[in-house]
Amino acid sequence: xxxxxxxxxxxxxxxxxxxxxxxxxxxxxxxxxxxxxxxxxxxxxxxxxxxxxxxxxxxxxxxxxxxxxxxxxxxxxxxxxxxxxxxxxxxxxxxxxxxxxxxxxxxxxxxxxxxxxxxxxxxxxxxxxxxxxxxxxxxxxxxxxxxxxxxxxxxxxxxxxxxxxxxxxxxxxxxxxxxxxxxxxxxxxxxxxxxxxxxxxxxxxxxxxxxxxxxxxxxxxxxxxxxxxxxxxxxxxxxxxxxxxxxxxxxxxxxxxxxxxxxxxxxxxxxxxxxxx
Amino acid sequence: xxxxxxxxxxxxxxxxxxxxxxxxxxxxxxxxxxxxxxxxxxxxxxxxxxxxxxxxxxxxxxxxxxxxxxxxxxxxxxxxxxxxxxxxxxxxxxxxxxxxxxxxxxxxxxxxxxxxxxxxxxxxxxxxxxxxxxxxxxxxxxxxxxxxxxxxxxxxxxxxxxxxxxxxxxxxxxxxxxxxxxxxxxxxxxxxxxxxxxxxxxxxxxxxxxxxxxxxxxxxxxxxxxxxxxxxxxxxxxxxxxxxxxxxxxxxxxxxxxxxxxxxxxxxxxxxxxxxxxxxxxxxxxxxxxxxxxxxxxxxxxxxxxxxxxxxxxxxxxxxxxxxxxxxxxxxxxxxxxxxxxxxxxxxxxxxxxxxxxxxxxxxxxxxxxxxxxxxxxxxxxxxxxxxxxxxxxxxxxxxxxxxxxxxxxxxxxxxxxxxxxxxxxxxxxxxxxxxxxxxxxxxxxxxxxxxxxxxxxxxxxxxxxxxxxxxxxxx
Numbered sequence: 244x245x246x247x248x249x250x251x252x253x254x255x256x257x258x259x260x261x262x263x264x265x266x267x268x269x270x271x272x273x274x275x276x277x278x279x280x281x282x283x284x285x286x287x288x289x290x291x292x293x294x295x296x297x298x299x300x301x302x303x304x305x306x307x308x309x310x311x312x313x314x315x316x317x318x319x320x321x322x323x324x325x326x327x328x329x330x331x332x333x334x335x336x337x338x339x340x341x342x343x344x345x346x347x348x349x350x351x352x353x354x355x356x357x358x359x360x361x362x363x364x365x366x367x368x369x370x371x372x373x374x375x376x377x378x379x380x381x382x383x384x385x386x387x388x389x390x391x392x393x394x395x396x397x398x399x400x401x402x403x404x405x406x407x408x409x410x411x412x413x414x415x416x417x418x419x420x421x422x423x424x425x426x427x428x429x430x431x432x433x434x435x436x437x438x439x440x441x442x443x444x445x446x447x448x449x450x451x452x453x454x455x456x457x458x459x460x461x462x463x464x465x466x467x468x469x470x471x472x473x474x475x476x477x478x479x480x481x482x483x484x485x486x487x488x489x490x491x492x493x494x495x496x497x498x499x500x501x502x503x504x505x506x507x508x509x510x511x512x513x514x515x516x517x518x519x520x
Numbered sequence: 521x522x523x524x525x526x527x528x529x530x531x532x533x534x535x536x537x538x539x540x541x542x543x544x545x546x547x548x549x550x551x552x553x554x555x556x557x558x559x560x561x562x563x564x565x566x567x568x569x570x571x572x573x574x575x576x577x578x579x580x581x582x583x584x585x586x587x588x589x590x591x592x593x594x595x596x597x598x599x600x601x602x603x604x605x606x607x608x609x610x611x612x613x614x615x616x617x618x619x620x621x622x623x624x625x626x627x628x629x630x631x632x633x634x635x636x637x638x639x640x641x642x643x644x645x646x647x648x649x650x651x652x653x654x655x656x657x658x659x660x661x662x663x664x665x666x667x668x669x670x671x672x673x674x675x676x677x678x679x680x681x682x683x684x685x686x687x688x689x690x691x692x693x694x695x696x697x698x699x700x701x702x703x704x705x706x707x708x709x710x711x712x713x714x715x716x717x718x719x720x721x722x723x724x725x726x727x728x729x730x731x732x733x734x735x736x737x738x739x740x741x742x743x744x745x746x747x748x749x750x751x752x753x754x755x756x757x758x759x760x761x762x763x764x765x766x767x768x769x770x771x772x773x774x775x776x777x778x779x780x781x782x783x784x785x786x787x788x789x790x791x792x793x794x795x796x797x798x799x800x801x802x803x804x805x806x807x808x809x810x811x812x813x814x815x816x817x818x819x820x821x822x823x824x825x826x827x828x829x830x831x832x833x834x835x836x837x838x839x840x841x842x843x844x845x846x847x848x849x850x851x852x853x854x855x856x857x858x859x860x861x862x863x864x865x866x867x868x869x870x871x872x873x874x875x876x877x878x879x880x881x882x883x884x885x886x887x888x889x890x891x892x893x894x895x896x897x898x899x900x901x902x903x904x905x906x907x908x909x910x911x912x913x914x915x916x917x918x919x920x921x922x923x924x925x926x927x928x929x930x931x932x933x934x935x936x937x938x939x940x941x942x943x944x945x946x947x948x949x950x951x952x953x954x955x956x957x958x959x960x961x962x963x964x965x966x967x968x969x970x971x972x973x974x975x976x977x978x979x980x981x982x983x984x985x986x987x988x989x990x991x992x993x994x995x996x
Contacts, residue, residue, distance in 0.1 A: 283833065286808040309596065310614075369630065376632050460619065461626065464634040465583045465611030476614035479588040479804075 271496070277489035278302055285486040302490035310473055312494055319469035319498075321384050322459070323452035326391035327399075327445055333392075334399040335441075339429055341400075342407035343415060353404065356397040364394070364457050375462060382464040390462065391452045398451070399444055406440030407433065442509045446502075453499045470495035580608040582636040582870050582877065585624055587617045590827075591692055591860070591900045592639065594890055595881055601889075602880045608873055617748070624865075628653040633867035636874045640688055642859040642932075643947045643954075645679040649687030655864040655871055657686045657878070666879050670904050678932055679861050688861035689882040693902030694823040695855040695926045696756060696845045698722075703839040704729045704736065704816045713843045716854070719760060722817075722846040723789055729816035730793045738793030740815035741786070744802035745965035747947065747957025752803075752856055753819060754964060755946035755957075756845060758782045759853030764936040765948050765956075765985075770994035772985035774960065775978050778849070783974045787967055799969045811835060819845050821858070822923040826897055829919060842922050844929070853935030855926055856946035859902070891916075902927045952992045959984045 276292065277285045284296035306312070341349045371390065372381070380386030410433065418432040434441065456471040463472060474495050477488040503510070586592045596612055603609055613635070615623060620639065627634045628648065640648065648654050661668045668676070671690060679688040705712050708728045717725070730738030742750045758764075763778035773779065790798050795809060803820060807827065810818045811834040831837040845855045862881060864874045880886060887907045891899045896916035899907060901923050907913060908924050935945045942948040947957065963977035972980075989995045 286812075309593070368626070372626065372630050372632065376630060381632055381634055460615075461623065464585070464613050464627075468613065472613070472615070475616055475619055476588055478616035478619075484588060 274489045274492050277486055278493045280486050282484070282486045285489070302486040303494070306477070306487050306490045306494065310476060310491070312473065315468060315470045315473040315495075316498065318384060318467055319453055319471075319495075322387045322391060322467070322469055323449045325384070325388035326395060326452045327448040329388065330392045330396050330399045330448060331441065331445060334396060334403050334444075335429065335434070337400050338403035338407050339433060341404050342410075343412055353401065356400055360394075360397050368461060372462070381462060382466050382468075384467045386462060387459060387467055387469070390458050391455055394455070394458065395448050395451055399448055402444040402447070403437070403440065406437050406444075409440075410436050439509065439512050442506075443512070446506050446510050450499055450503065580606075580870075580873060581611060582608060582868075582873050583611045583613060583634065584637040584639075584877075585613045585615065585620060585635045586639040587620055587860075588614050589860075590898070594894055594898065595691070598886070598889060598893070599877075599881075602877060606873075606876065608877075610877070628865050628867065631867045633865070633869065635865055636868040636870050637862055637864055637877060639691075640861060640863050642678040642693075642857060642861070643944065643949060645688040645861060645863060646681045646943075646949055647951055648863070649681045649685060653866055654687040655866050655868065655874075657689060657864070657875070660686065660689065660875075660879065663879065666883060667906075670884065670906050671882075672903065672905060672927070674857070674928065674930065674932075675859050675903060678857060678859050688863035689878055690859045690861040690903045691882060692823060692900030693857070693859040693927055694821045695857055695902075695923075695930050696753070696819055697822055697855060697922070697926045698843045698845055699810060699818040699820065699825070699828060699840055700843065701729070701736075701813075701816050701836060701839055702841045704731075712841065716844040716847050716851055719757065719785060719846045719848045723785070723793075726789070726793045726817055731816075735814060737795045737809075737815055739789060739817045739819075740795055740801065740806045740809050741790060741798070741819060742802055742806060743790065743794075743798035743965060743968050744800060744805070745958070745961040746802070747954055747961055749802045749961065750965055750968075751957050751961045752858075752946045754783070754786060754961075756854050756856050757786060757848075759936050759945065760846065760848040760850060761785070762849035762937045764938055764940050765953075766940060766942065766989075766994075768939055768941050770941060770989055772956075772982055772989060774985055775982040779978055780974060782848075783964060783967065783978060786964070787974060790968055799965050810840075822926055823901060825919055825923060826901070826917065829917070830897060842919060842926075844926065850937035852931070852937055853945045855930050857927070857930040857932050857944075858946070950994075952988055952994075956985050956988050 279298045279300070279302075280292060280296055281299055281301060284292060287296060341353065375381045375386055375390075378386075380389070414436070415428055415432055418428050423432065453469075454471070456475075459469050459471045460475060463469070474488070474491050477484050477491045586595075592614075599610055621644070624635060624638045624640070626632070628638075645654070649656070660666055668686075672693070675690050675693045676686060678693075679690060680686045700712060702712065710725055710728050713721075713725075726738035729736070742753045744750055758779055761778050761782035763776060763782055764773050767773055795801070795814065801809070803824070806815065806818055806820060807824050809815050811828055813835045825842065828834050828840050829837050834840070847854045862878050864871055864878065868874055882903070884904060884906055887899050887904060888910075891907075891910070891912060896910075896913045899913055899917075901908075901920060908920060913920050930945060932943050932945050935943070942950060944953075947953055960981040963972070963981045966972045967974050967977040986995065
C-alpha cells in the first residue's frame with residue numbers, strides 16, 4: 244500500500260517536474276523550430292507553423308552571409324573565458340584568505356562584495372562609459388574582460404569561499420608543516436581539492452559572461468561586439484525577421500548549450516559539493 | 521624527473537605577468553598531472569586572450585550604426601562597391617531601433633566617438649543638431665553632382681534645425697495612408713473614397729467590411745505601447761480630432777475634450793472592428809496580418825506599400841489599394857511624417873570619409889543602382905525628385921506617385937487645428953517628448969486593453985506630462 248502511494252507520488256512529481264522542465268525549455272524549442280522556417284511561415288499561427296509549413300536552412304544561410312558570425316563568436320569566447328580566468332586568478336587568493344585566515348570583518352567584507360551586485364548596472368553606466376572613453380577601452384575586448392570580471396567577481400569569490408570552507412584547515416596545516424609555502428599551499432593542496440567547486444564556478448561564470456547583454460551591448464561597437472550584439476542586429480520593429488532572429492539566437496546559444504550539456508555532470512557535482520556529509 | 525621547473529609567463533601588454541609552474545615543480549604526480557592540465561589550459565586561454573586582445577586598427581575604417589530594415593540591408597549589400605572604389609572599409613553595427621537610439625545617444629552625449637555614421641530619424645536630427653552633436657552637412661549643397669536640391673524640400677527641412685542647417689541626409693521618407701482591400705470593398709458594395717474622408721465615415725465604412733466569421737477584421741491599427749508604435753497612429757488621429765500636445769505656453773492638453781473624443785473613438789473602433797489582442801500589435805504584426813488577408817483596412821506607413829504590393833510577400837498584393845489617412849475636425853497633421861536618414865556625429869574623427877560615404881549612399885546613382893539590382897519596387901521612396909520621376913519606377917511601382925503626393929500633403933510646421941509652439945506631426949520635436957510619448961502610449965494601450973477607462977488614461981497622461989514639462993523648465 245505504502246509502496247503504491249509512493250509510486251503515485253513519484254509519478255505525480257515526475258509529471259510536475261517534466262511539465263515545468265518542458266515549459267522552461269519551450270521558448271528555446273520554439274526558437275529552434277522558427278529558425279528552420281521561412282519568414283512568411285514563421286509568423287503563421289502556431290499550429291500552422293508546426294504542421295503545414297516546410298523546413299528550410301534559408302535563415303541560417305542568410306544570417307551567415309550578412310553577419311560575421313565567427314568574429315562575434317571569437318569575441319564571445321575571449322570575453323567569457325578571459326573574464327572568468329582573471330576572475331579566478333583574483334578570487335582564489337581572496338577566498339582562501341577569507342576561508343582560512345578569517346579576520347574580524349571578513350563577513351562584512353563578503354557582504355560588501357555582494358552588495359555591489361545590488362546596484363543596477365545602468366546606475367554606473369555613464370561613469371564607466373566615461374572612464375572607458377578616457378582610457379581608450381571602448382569597443383575593446385580587454386575592456387569587456389575587465390568589466391565582466393569585475394561584475395562577476397563577487398559571485399566567484401562567494402562560490403569559492405563556500406567551497407573552501409568545506410575543506411578541513413588541518414590538511415593545509417599539514418602541507419605547511421611539510422614545508423610548503425603559501426603559494427605552494429594554495430596551488431598544490433587547496434586548488435586540487437577544490438577542483439570540482441572551481442570547475443563549476445568557472446563554468447557558471449563562463450555562462451554568465453557569455454549571456455551578458457547589458458555591458459556587451461553598451462560598451463562595444465564593431466570590433467569587440469560578441470554574440471549578444473549578433474542577436475540584437477536581427478531584432479527589428481519594421482520588417483519581418485523572426486526566422487532570422489531565431490536562427491541567429493540558435494547560433495549564439497548553441498556553443499554554450501553544448502558546453503553546458505557536456506559539463507553538466509561537473510557542474511552539478513560542483514554545485515552540490517559538500518552538500519552531503 | 522629532475523628537470524628544472526618550466527615556467528610560463530602570462531600577461532598582457534603593459535601588465536606584469538603572473539608566473540606559474542607548468543611541470544616539475546612540487547608534489548605528487550597525480551596532483552601534478554591534474555594541475556598540469558589545468559595550468560596548461562589556463563596558459564592556452566591566456567595565449568588566446570592575449571592574441572585576440574591585440575586587434576589592430578585600420579586608418580580608413582568607418583563604423584556605421586544602423587537599424588535592421590530592408591533598405592539598410594540593401595545598402596549593406598551594395599556598400600562593397602564604395603569600399604572597392606575608395607579603398608576604405610565599413611564596420612556595420614546593426615541594432616534594434618530602440619537599442620540603437622539609446623546606444624547612439626549615450627555615445628554622442630558622452631563624446632564617446634564610437635561611430636562615424638549613425639542612422640537617425642526626423643525626430644532626432646533637429647534636436648541632436650541643435651545640441652551640437654551632429655556635423656552640419658550644408659556643404660553638400662555645393663556639390664553639383666550630389667544635387668542636394670533634388671531631395672524633396674519637405675524632407676530636407678525635416679532634417680534641418682530652425683536656422684536651416686542640414687544635419688542628416690535621407691535614405692527614405694514616409695507618411696501614413698490607408699491601405700484597403702479593394703476586393704472586400706467591392707463585395708460589400710462600398711465605394712472606395714477618392715477624397716479625404718472623416719474618421720466617422722471611416723468607422724462606417726469599416727463596419728461594412730468587418731467579417732470576423734470569415735477571418736477578416738474591419739481594421740487593424742497599432743496597439744502596442746510606444747511613442748514610435750501606437751502613438752504614431754494615435755498622434756495624427758488626435759490632430760485630426762482637433763487635439764494638440766501642448767498649447768502656446770507649453771501647457772499639456774492631453775485631458776482636453778478633443779483628446780477624449782479621439783481616444784474614445786480609437787478604443788471603440790478597435791474593440792468593435794479590430795483583431796483580438798490588438799495591444800500586442802505594432803507595425804510588424806499588422807503588416808503580417810494585412811499581408812495574410814486578415815484586415816480590410818490599415819492606416820500605416822507608406823513605406824510598407826512596397827511589401828504589401830509584392831506578391832512574393834503578400835497574399836493581397838493584387839487587391840490592395842490606398843486612400844488618404846482620414847481627417848475629422850481638421851485635415852492638418854492627419855498623416856505623419858518620418859524620414860530615416862544618415863548623419864555624422866560631431867565626435868567622428870573621419871568626417872571626410874564619412875561624408876563621402878553619405879554622398880554615395882544617398883546619391884541619384886545609388887537609388888538607380890538599387891532599382892537596377894534589387895528591382896525598382898525596392899527603391900526607397902520619398903527622397904529624390906528625379907527618382908520619383910524615373911519612368912522605370914513609375915512602371916514598376918505605379919503607387920509611388922500616390923506615396924509622393926501623400927508625403928507632399930504633410931506640413932510638420934503646421935500639424936494641428938490650433939496653434940502650437942512645436943513642429944512634428946506624430947511627435948513633438950523636443951527631447952522630453954520621447955518619455956512623455958512612451959508614457960501616454962502605455963496609458964492608451966491600457967485603456968484599449970480595458971485595464972483603465974479613457975478618462976483615467978488621459979488624466980494620468982496629463983499629470984505625467986505636466987510633471988515632466990515642469991521639471992524640464994517649460995512650465996514656470
